[in-house]
Amino acid sequence: VTSAQTAPAHVDVELADAWTYGRGILHGGHLLETIAAAALEHTAHPHVVSVSAVYAAAPSVGAATIEVEPVREGRTVASLRARLLQDGAPKIDALVTAGTVSDADVAPLRLTSAPPDLPPPEECVGFSRSDDEPRNGIQEQLETRMDPATAGFVRLEPGGGAEVRGWIRSRTGRPNDPLFMLTVADALPPVTVELGIGGWVPTVELTVHVRGVPAPGWLACVQRGRLLSGGWLDEDCEVWDSTGRLVCQARQLARYREPRA
Amino acid sequence: VTSAQTAPAHVDVELADAWTYGRGILHGGHLLETIAAAALEHTAHPHVVSVSAVYAAAPSVGAATIEVEPVREGRTVASLRARLLQDGAPKIDALVTAGTVSDADVAPLRLTSAPPDLPPPEECVGFSRSDDEPRNGIQEQLETRMDPATAGFVRLEPGGGAEVRGWIRSRTGRPNDPLFMLTVADALPPVTVELGIGGWVPTVELTVHVRGVPAPGWLACVQRGRLLSGGWLDEDCEVWDSTGRLVCQARQLARYREPRA
Numbered sequence: 233v234t235s236a237q238t239a240p241a242h243v244d245v246e247l248a249d250a251w252t253y254g255r256g257i258l259h260g261g262h263l264l265e266t267i268a269a270a271a272l273e274h275t276a277h278p279h280v281v282s283v284s285a286v287y288a289a290a291p292s293v294g295a296a297t298i299e300v301e302p303v304r305e306g307r308t309v310a311s312l313r314a315r316l317l318q319d320g321a322p323k324i325d326a327l328v329t330a331g332t333v334s335d336a337d338v339a340p341l342r343l344t345s346a347p348p349d350l351p352p353p354e355e356c357v358g359f360s361r362s363d364d365e366p367r368n369g370i371q372e373q374l375e376t377r378m379d380p381a382t383a384g385f386v387r388l389e390p391g392g393g394a395e396v397r398g399w400i401r402s403r404t405g406r407p408n409d410p411l412f413m414l415t416v417a418d419a420l421p422p423v424t425v426e427l428g429i430g431g432w433v434p435t436v437e438l439t440v441h442v443r444g445v446p447a448p449g450w451l452a453c454v455q456r457g458r459l460l461s462g463g464w465l466d467e468d469c470e471v472w473d474s475t476g477r478l479v480c481q482a483r484q485l486a487r488y489r490e491p492r493a
Numbered sequence: 494v495t496s497a498q499t500a501p502a503h504v505d506v507e508l509a510d511a512w513t514y515g516r517g518i519l520h521g522g523h524l525l526e527t528i529a530a531a532a533l534e535h536t537a538h539p540h541v542v543s544v545s546a547v548y549a550a551a552p553s554v555g556a557a558t559i560e561v562e563p564v565r566e567g568r569t570v571a572s573l574r575a576r577l578l579q580d581g582a583p584k585i586d587a588l589v590t591a592g593t594v595s596d597a598d599v600a601p602l603r604l605t606s607a608p609p610d611l612p613p614p615e616e617c618v619g620f621s622r623s624d625d626e627p628r629n630g631i632q633e634q635l636e637t638r639m640d641p642a643t644a645g646f647v648r649l650e651p652g653g654g655a656e657v658r659g660w661i662r663s664r665t666g667r668p669n670d671p672l673f674m675l676t677v678a679d680a681l682p683p684v685t686v687e688l689g690i691g692g693w694v695p696t697v698e699l700t701v702h703v704r705g706v707p708a709p710g711w712l713a714c715v716q717r718g719r720l721l722s723g724g725w726l727d728e729d730c731e732v733w734d735s736t737g738r739l740v741c742q743a744r745q746l747a748r749y750r751e752p753r754a
Binding site for chain 2: 441481
């Protein structure tokens with residue numbers, strides 16, 4: 233075990249337009265994966281087990297720097313601090329825990345949750361975009377098939393529930409691996425779409441725990457909100473792999489615009 | 494809005510034996526509150542809304558320093574980094590979000606969770622300690638009354654569920670306020686006690702979101718584990734106040750010792 237007192241390392245990255253949506257907003261999950269991947273270069277452990285991040289300011293497409301500070305390199309777990317900066321200003325702060333994520337050989341001691349009950353992907357609802365809408369990089373990078381029961385918003389008829397469910401997989405051949413879960417955990421639309429609440433739902437805090445190495449194939453994802461109050465909402469996301477294993481749990485605290493009474 | 498580029502502030506604190514249990518282990522929730530309280534001195538916002546922390550190493554009773562770095566002071570939200578050090582070595586890293594927590598005047602837009610169904614406190618089970626057991630500072634500081642349905646472990650007959658529920662209030666006259674929720678959110682015993690899994694369950698990552706200013710009186714708390722696998726478990730804690738409002742949501746990722754087959 234070493235308590236690292238070394239100077240932080242700096243990693244230059246390019247934030248790609250491919251992951252923007254709306255007016256150049258970069259996808260929060262992809263940013264989280266980008267930061268965590270940089271941190272993972274500074275530990276001997278193979279996987280990111282957990283990341284907590286605070287989105288202090290929205291980064292822009294272009295050059296950015298990730299500052300990585302190893303905090304403690306333990307036998308089972310390593311801790312690192314990481315920060316994404318642009319033009320010297322901090323945009324996202326993260327705490328990264330690295331270790332080894334269980335593969336399918338590890339039998340869970342206890343599981344009290346169950347995968348979402350989704351129709352097969354071919355009976356689910358994809359996203360379409362008309363030419364006058366801004367690009368949606370998330371949908372270009374990821375294929376999402378929503379459960380029709382929580383996809384009323386696609387028909388502009390929000391179903392009224394605080395839950396969205398669907399299948400997700402890469403469109404670009406990116407394989408399922410533990411790091412990719414950080415992107416997937418923030419890829420469903422916010423639950424506000426089904427509640428008929430418009431506007432951007434900026435993430436303030438996002439924590440993702442990776443619980444298993446995902447098998448290849450579609451990922452079954454479900455996102456639930458428990459409390460929307462005073463402009464703040466929580467969203468829990470579970471990701472299940474094609475063999476029915478819970479591979480990722482995420483929670484975020486976000487802002488929403490309170491509808492006028 | 495200012496992007497603070499000031500040097501970090503340093504706050505000296507004394508970690509009190511009063512909050513230890515077992516062999517001098519300091520209570521993780523109380524440590525979280527101590528760190529967050531120091532951070533709150535460096536923002537104009539009145540409340541801690543969210544804290545994420547990684548427990549890289551266990552601090553000891555005695556002198557410690559909390560390093561606070563304001564990251565961004567916004568109109569609605571402030572972000573700060575905070576770190577607890579002892580003898581110059583980082584022990585706990587935290588990301589703190591400050592803002593205004595809703596009081597009872599704010600009507601929730603949507604709530605999809607419900608308080609735990611607990612018998613009244615006088616029908617619940619307290620903790621007792623025999624003289625040959627080490628002190629339990631958490632029980633000295635907090636009064637906990639467990640739902641008999643999840644208190645089998647008190648009779649050394651674990652009930653087998655991955656859930657514990659009970660009432661909590663201060664024994665020392667500490668009023669309920671948003672900061673106190675950070676202590677309460679980690680004060681129930683780990684769900685492993687009802688699963689018959691012995692040993693310390695050290696927190697690796699703990700995130701607490703404060704969702705409402707709590708009313709005076711007993712707090713109804715419930716903690717659930719969803720997946721125990723490969724030595725890692727998650728625990729979700731909800732805290733409800735005496736008027737039935739959800740005032741706090743927490744999740745932690747912790748380690749447990751896998752029982753021998």
